[in-house]
Amino acid sequence: MAVEQSRLHIPLLFGTGCDPRLSYHLSDSFALAASWTRGCGEVQAVARASERLWHQLDFSPMVDIARDAVGSIIEGAGEDPFLGAAIAGAQVRGFQGAEMGSPGHVLACAKHFAGYGGPMADAIMIRLHSRRIAAQRLPPTVSCGVEAGVGTFMSAYMDLNDVPATGNRFLARTGAAARVDFRGFVVSDANAVGDLATHGFARDPQDAAFRALTAGVNMDMASRTYLEHLRLWSKTAVSCRGH
Numbered sequence: 001m002a003v004e005q006s007r008l009h010i011p012l013l014f015g016t017g018c019d020p021r022l023s024y025h026l027s028d029s030f031a032l033a034a035s036w037t038r039g040c041g042e043v044q045a046v047a048r049a050s051e052r053l054w055h056q057l058d059f060s061p062m063v064d065i066a067r068d069a070v071g072s073i074i075e076g077a078g079e080d081p082f083l084g085a086a087i088a089g090a091q092v093r094g095f096q097g098a099e100m101g102s103p104g105h106v107l108a109c110a111k112h113f114a115g116y117g118g119p120m121a122d123a124i125m126i127r128l129h130s131r132r133i134a135a136q137r138l139p140p141t142v143s144c145g146v147e148a149g150v151g152t153f154m155s156a157y158m159d160l161n162d163v164p165a166t167g168n169r170f171l172a173r174t175g176a177a178a179r180v181d182f183r184g185f186v187v188s189d190a191n192a193v194g195d196l197a198t199h200g201f202a203r204d205p206q207d208a209a210f211r212a213l214t215a216g217v218n219m220d221m222a223s224r225t226y227l228e229h230l231r232l233w234s235k236t237a238v239s240c241r242g243h
Helices: 027-037 040-049 080-094 130-139 139-145 169-174 192-198 205-214 225-242
Strands: 109-115 152-155 185-187
Touching: 027 080, 027 152, 027 205, 040 080, 080 130, 080 139, 152 169, 192 205, 205 225
Parallel strands: 109 152, 152 185
Antiparallel strands: none
16 A cells, blocks of 8 residues: 555555563563673564564664663673674674575664663763763674664754754764764664753754754654654755745
8 A cells, every 4th residue: 555555655664672581482672791702682583573573663672781780781792882782783683684685684783772771760861071971882783783784863852962863963963973975764763853852952843953964863653743743854954945
């Protein structure tokens, strides 16, 4: 129906994310990292991909560097950037195969971009100097995006230096080096685009759509902010340029 009966004939992309311990009786990334064996991460990702072929996108791997046990660490590979990069890259290769679109494989999504891995509630404020971002938080992203060719990235919930990651142009610029030759897209975490208005960073949903889009977020997951407000914003922008 999407291809044959819609105006633009764009196929649907089904994506999902799930804790591997609940669905596949497999180890999480934290345990994989403890093995110090990249092959384990790749084999597990191949198994997950082969069992999930009703969809085309898996919201994995988590590439966050954890520096506090209070945080959301179990999906990631722990505190070491080098080890995290090795495990994340192996998982991307396992999910996607030799190239995107390989039979029996799915797209991977490296999450979360970037800095999401300290002690946290979802919207906690994290302060990191740009040098620490480059040294500690970006290596797994580089491993996924440049070396393994990940198909998608996911933006994070938290504020980085007072600016939400989903509306953070600094992250988009900093990540440019990590996304050399990146031809995929960036998806928000669930409802994160709409949350820009909820948390007071944007004036309203229309402004939230503008801020997220111009920060480099291509797809709005679940909040419907793009669906309901991007066309209105684009008309307003054209009108302003006309004057």
